[in-house]
Amino acid sequence: MFSGTLASMSDEPESFDQFRGTDTYIASDELRHAVNVAVALSRPLLLRGEPGTGKTLLAENLAGALGLDLVRWHVKSTTKARDGLYVYDTVARLHDSRFGDGDVKDIAKYIKLGPMGEALSADHKVVLLIDEIDKADIEFPNDLLLELDAMRFHIDELGKDVVARERPVVVITSNNEKELPDAFLRRCVFHYIDFPDRALMERIVRVHHPDIVDRVLDQALEVFYGLRATPRMRKRPSTSELIDWICALKKAGVDLGRVGGGIPFLGTLLKTEQDVELVAKRAKA
Amino acid sequence: MLIDFLYELRRHKLHVSTHEWLALMEAMAKGLHDSSLDGFYRTCRALCVKDVAEYDAFDQAFLAYFKDVGADALAITEDILAWLADPKRMRELSPEELAMIEGLDLDKLRELFEQRLREQKERHDGGNRWIGTGGTSPFGHGGKHPTGLRVGGPGGGRSAMQIAEARRFKEYRKDVVLDVRQIDLALRGLRQLGREGAVEELDLDETVDETCRNAGELEIVFRPPRRNRAKVVLLMDVGGSMDPYAELCSRLFTAASRSGRFARFRSYYFHNCVYDAVYEDAAFRQKVTVADLLAESDRDEKLVVVGDALMHPAELLDGGGSIYFYSQGGRTPGLEWLRRMAAHFRRAAWLNPEPDRFWPGTTIEVIASVFPMWHLTLEGLGGAVRYLVRGGEKPKVPEKAAWGRSWTGSYDPD
Ligand SMILES: Nc1ncnc2c1ncn2[C@@H]1O[C@H](COP(=O)(O)OP(=O)(O)OP(=O)(O)O)[C@@H](O)[C@H]1O
Ligand SMILES: [Mg+2]
Numbered sequence: 001m002f003s004g005t006l007a008s009m010s011d012e013p014e015s016f017d018q019f020r021g022t023d024t025y026i027a028s029d030e031l032r033h034a035v036n037v038a039v040a041l042s043r044p045l046l047l048r049g050e051p052g053t054g055k056t057l058l059a060e061n062l063a064g065a066l067g068l069d070l071v072r073w074h075v076k077s078t079t080k081a082r083d084g085l086y087v088y089d090t091v092a093r094l095h096d097s098r099f100g101d102g103d104v105k106d107i108a109k110y111i112k113l114g115p116m117g118e119a120l121s122a123d124h125k126v127v128l129l130i131d132e133i134d135k136a137d138i139e140f141p142n143d144l145l146l147e148l149d150a151m152r153f154h155i156d157e158l159g160k161d162v163v164a165r166e167r168p169v170v171v172i173t174s175n176n177e178k179e180l181p182d183a184f185l186r187r188c189v190f191h192y193i194d195f196p197d198r199a200l201m202e203r204i205v206r207v208h209h210p211d212i213v214d215r216v217l218d219q220a221l222e223v224f225y226g227l228r229a230t231p232r233m234r235k236r237p238s239t240s241e242l243i244d245w246i247c248a249l250k251k252a253g254v255d256l257g258r259v260g261g262g263i264p265f266l267g268t269l270l271k272t273e274q275d276v277e278l279v280a281k282r283a284k285a
Numbered sequence: 286m287l288i289d290f291l292y293e294l295r296r297h298k299l300h301v302s303t304h305e306w307l308a309l310m311e312a313m314a315k316g317l318h319d320s321s322l323d324g325f326y327r328t329c330r331a332l333c334v335k336d337v338a339e340y341d342a343f344d345q346a347f348l349a350y351f352k353d354v355g356a357d358a359l360a361i362t363e364d365i366l367a368w369l370a371d372p373k374r375m376r377e378l379s380p381e382e383l384a385m386i387e388g389l390d391l392d393k394l395r396e397l398f399e400q401r402l403r404e405q406k407e408r409h410d411g412g413n414r415w416i417g418t419g420g421t422s423p424f425g426h427g428g429k430h431p432t433g434l435r436v437g438g439p440g441g442g443r444s445a446m447q448i449a450e451a452r453r454f455k456e457y458r459k460d461v462v463l464d465v466r467q468i469d470l471a472l473r474g475l476r477q478l479g480r481e482g483a484v485e486e487l488d489l490d491e492t493v494d495e496t497c498r499n500a501g502e503l504e505i506v507f508r509p510p511r512r513n514r515a516k517v518v519l520l521m522d523v524g525g526s527m528d529p530y531a532e533l534c535s536r537l538f539t540a541a542s543r544s545g546r547f548a549r550f551r552s553y554y555f556h557n558c559v560y561d562a563v564y565e566d567a568a569f570r571q572k573v574t575v576a577d578l579l580a581e582s583d584r585d586e587k588l589v590v591v592g593d594a595l596m597h598p599a600e601l602l603d604g605g606g607s608i609y610f611y612s613q614g615g616r617t618p619g620l621e622w623l624r625r626m627a628a629h630f631r632r633a634a635w636l637n638p639e640p641d642r643f644w645p646g647t648t649i650e651v652i653a654s655v656f657p658m659w660h661l662t663l664e665g666l667g668g669a670v671r672y673l674v675r676g677g678e679k680p681k682v683p684e685k686a687a688w689g690r691s692w693t694g695s696y697d698p699d
Contacts, residue, residue: 033327037317041308048337078486078510090489091505094496098503185335186304192337194454232536 018066025054025061026203034191035062041189044130044148044170046180049193052238054204055173059129062171069126071168073115079136081143084116085153107157116144117162120151125166134174141184148187196239198225208243209250219256220246223263227270230279237269244268290350294333297346301333308332322351326449338663340454347449468540471663474670475547475587479514486510515674516549517541518582518630522592523554523567530638533661534591537636541589549586553578557596558619559626575622579629587673588626588633591661594652595639601648620651627655632676634669636661654682 019035021027027035035058038045047055063070073084089110096102102109113121119128133141147153151164172188174180196204198221205217220242228236237245245268249256254264262283263269270276294301309332318324326347334343484507491506498504519541521534542550553563553573563578565571582588601619627633635656637649644650644658652658657672657679659665672679 030327030330033324034331037312037328037331040315040317041312043308046335090493091487091503094493094501094503098501180335186302188335189331190335191331192340192454234539 022061022065038189042167044172044188046172046188046190048174052240053193059171063127071115071119071126072129074131075133075136077135081140084114086117087112088157119168120164121162126168128168128170130172133172142181234272234275241269293346293350297342299342305333344449344452468537471666476513477515480509484509514548516586517547518588519552520590521554524556526593559622584631588630590635593639594649596648623655632673
């Protein structure tokens, strides 16, 4: 599936333009450049942007284009930096010591690598996605500085160092919800994925609906960008909602040029009641 | 030469660290900028700018540096841009012309550009010497010039200059007024995590300790998950001089009152200045006395006041000064009520929609000496939130603000 252009990693280490977008992912020139800079300098790529602008999808496609495995680390509000490296399952060990099955002396058995731990101990180069880093505690990124710099970590319980054979390509996404610490930012290559303009959006939609007719696409985008321009909207519809909406329109065979009055399947585009009301009010006025 | 650009960035308040600058040097040594201005723009921005709110400053710095126009000369640039915005048809270049401009390098181009800018007195179209539209000069746009600097106007691909010039990221600047989402994000910082409520999360450390105490008999301990404990009291000035900001205040209210955001959230209204009471509704029907409000509020709750703090000094400083206060016949000046509130809460903040350049010499300054005050922008809100959560630096109040203390009834701020 991923026929994304890529230069082979080994024989041409200086080749820069390794990522040019793929069949299933449309990247702006600026985004492609940022990705390539990050890969060439082996620095983490930090992506920010509105929800649904394809941050997560980029990591998947980058892995595909580079021909590397993807390791995902989905960060939640309770995630600790160390969880990403490894977890020492004390409870299981206690349990085993109490109920006697298994060799409790073998601590390694109770060490479970987290996603980042896996990425660093892999025997080949991988793409590591740290998704939605801003969801975690404010200090979370700082706790990863050392590991991201040195691409190694220490397992205290085993007294063992894990060192990456090849530096993974690290992609970090954030929804812009929180300020990230300066020390962390300094180490990253940063790109803000701006909301796609109409031309870019046309290409993105065509990836998902290759058979869409020009006129239909045009009308859909007209409505979509019109909605996004509504002032005081709480959650403006994003790319993924547009794609779903077009899907619904196609399935129901609705012709936007013909329907009068409201927007069909508005619920697919707008996710809060207030926004639906707001749009309804403006349509009446 | 490039180091000057670093200083240009600094001049635009972009604090590029040595770390980042070295990364840029490394990138350029590897040729990642593709030896083009466009490539340089992209590489430099990706490595040196880490916040979309700063993209615009970067664009400006880039424009300023590569067009060699200082901030004071910006007006000239605007003219040129406006003029270039309406390009003439491009004609094909002859091979000689192409060859001629092939070899120019960036420094030379900038030099030439500068020189031409100085020489050029009036609008010029066509020809091959001046900056204009549709010509073959290496400057201007719509012309063909492989090594040329593009100066504005739509082109085939998007060049760095165009991107910089479009200043697409203007609205992300931190100093512009806010929308609900931005306020929302800023308020997210206003949280104090604490463990409260139902016990539903495994507490490993306690489990280990308890199990040990239990001589190895497994004893699992649970604890409540972390939740936001921050409690907020929002006081909003409505009506009168606040009318122009009604929309902004309602956005702030929308974001702040979002359910589940704070452990406790209450909001009240006042007009102009707080005296002995505030109101639960903007129509001033449900009255709550300040005494009751304070009695019901923990010292650790956060008080956030939104208002322009702008009134006649007598309304703030005189006993019974309020024109809206006659019915109470109270003798306590507004400033004293404000002081009482500020003193009750461990941390309070005042958000003012008036730009801070208008503060000196007005009642704003006096109130700012009682309440730490921030201009209601993304930056100001961020500062206020940081202060409310962690304390630390309050905005400085000029010494002059002391005039409020020696108020004797005649208004003369200077
Ligand atoms: N550039 C793109 N090319 C192709 N599809 C895209 C692109 N951008 C977004 N999409 C579509 O939008 C969907 C959402 O993308 P994705 O989940 O990567 O967004 P995100 O930025 O990670 O959002 P969130 O911040 O909510 O996690 C994708 O599944 C895809 O269908
Ligand atoms: Mg995502």
